[in-house]
Amino acid sequence: MTRIAFIGLGNMGAGMCANLAKAGHTVRAFDLSKDAIAKAEASGAKGAASVADAVADAEVVVSMLPAGKHVLSVYFGPDGVAANAPKDTLFLDCSTIAVEDAREAARQAEAAGFSMVDAPVSGGTAGAEAGTLTFMCGGHDDGFARAKPLLEKMGKNIFHAGASGNGQAAKIANNMLLGISMIATSEAFNLADKLGLDAQTFFDISSTASGQCWSMTSYCPAPGPVPTSPANRDYKPGFAVAMMLKDLHLAADAARAAGADIRLGEMAETIYARLDEKGFGGLDFSGVIKDVRGEI
Numbered sequence: 295m296t297r298i299a300f301i302g303l304g305n306m307g308a309g310m311c312a313n314l315a316k317a318g319h320t321v322r323a324f325d326l327s328k329d330a331i332a333k334a335e336a337s338g339a340k341g342a343a344s345v346a347d348a349v350a351d352a353e354v355v356v357s358m359l360p361a362g363k364h365v366l367s368v369y370f371g372p373d374g375v376a377a378n379a380p381k382d383t384l385f386l387d388c389s390t391i392a393v394e395d396a397r398e399a400a401r402q403a404e405a406a407g408f409s410m411v412d413a414p415v416s417g418g419t420a421g422a423e424a425g426t427l428t429f430m431c432g433g434h435d436d437g438f439a440r441a442k443p444l445l446e447k448m449g450k451n452i453f454h455a456g457a458s459g460n461g462q463a464a465k466i467a468n469n470m471l472l473g474i475s476m477i478a479t480s481e482a483f484n485l486a487d488k489l490g491l492d493a494q495t496f497f498d499i500s501s502t503a504s505g506q507c508w509s510m511t512s513y514c515p516a517p518g519p520v521p522t523s524p525a526n527r528d529y530k531p532g533f534a535v536a537m538m539l540k541d542l543h544l545a546a547d548a549a550r551a552a553g554a555d556i557r558l559g560e561m562a563e564t565i566y567a568r569l570d571e572k573g574f575g576g577l578d579f580s581g582v583i584k585d586v587r588g589e590i
């Protein structure tokens with residue numbers, strides 16, 4: 295069994311930490327929120343008083359933090375992970391952060407003698423709780439090999455996407471595609487409706503024709519055809535507009551740096567940003583269909 299430090303026990307981290315403890319690992323858990331630490335203790339982890347305390351005898355550090363600035367300061371700040379973890383500790387950051395931040399973190403880790411893997415996830419809070427997340431990893435082969443058995447306790451599909459930052463690249467490219475396809479699917483349902491087709495009829499045809507995609511068949515933005523989709527619970531998330539917007543900002547920044555043409559990605563960024571500005575950041579992102587229909 296492995297001695298793990300888990301840092302960042304929010305919506306996602308709580309379930310992931312619980313699954314590592316449930317698998318029999320010794321988990322020291324830390325968060326800025328005392329309530330989050332108490333919840334982690336109730337699910338089998340041992341609370342820590344600080345980052346330094348959590349990582350003092352860790353073999354692996356797992357983090358699930360909001361953004362790149364938190365990751366860089368938690369790992370490389372004065373009282374951070376790198377300054378306090380034993381040599382040879384593996385750093386495993388599962389947060390969604392900029393590709394460049396992930397590469398910078400890996401560079402700093404290596405300079406301090408540590409191996410770091412970026413391992414962002416998809417699957418949301420339900421996947422975090424159920425241990426069915428998809429992990430997209432970037433980093434050296436040996437780091438990935440050490441990370442994999444732990445990731446398997448928190449997820450179902452574990453991919454090694456290549457060098458450091460490639461996990462983040464896979465994540466933001468995938469989520470950009472998802473953001474665009476949800477708008478496209480919403481426009482298709484709205485057009486079909488205006489031309490006289492009900493949602494179920496259009497779904498039955500398009501879901502078996504060439505317009506078929508995940509946004510339609512698993513997460514249909516029109517109420518009715520897919521009973522488990524947020525459309526049937528008034529677009530309660532799920533995956534909120536604000537989260538999608540965060541990932542689209544990351545994709546747009548990365549595309550600018552790499553010189554990639556993402557015209558539709560930028561359009562999607564504008565559309566979700568408008569929803570967020572109107573106060574719908576907490577709506578599930580498939581609620582963009584309400585915007586397409588001119589309802590909000």
Ligand code: NAD
Pocket residue numbers: 301302303304305306307324325326327330358359360361364368388389390391415416417418419532533537540
């Ligand atoms: P969250 O805000 O619920 O949790 C983040 C936690 O980090 C909070 O509990 C916060 O107190 C803690 N934290 C912040 N700074 C800290 C510090 N310096 N030291 C210790 N703890 C600190 O966020 P979340 O929804 O759990 O998301 C975490 C990451 O996972 C984000 O990068 C997000 O983009 C990504 N993600 C989220 C989802 C989702 O559905 N929520 C899905 C996929 C990926």
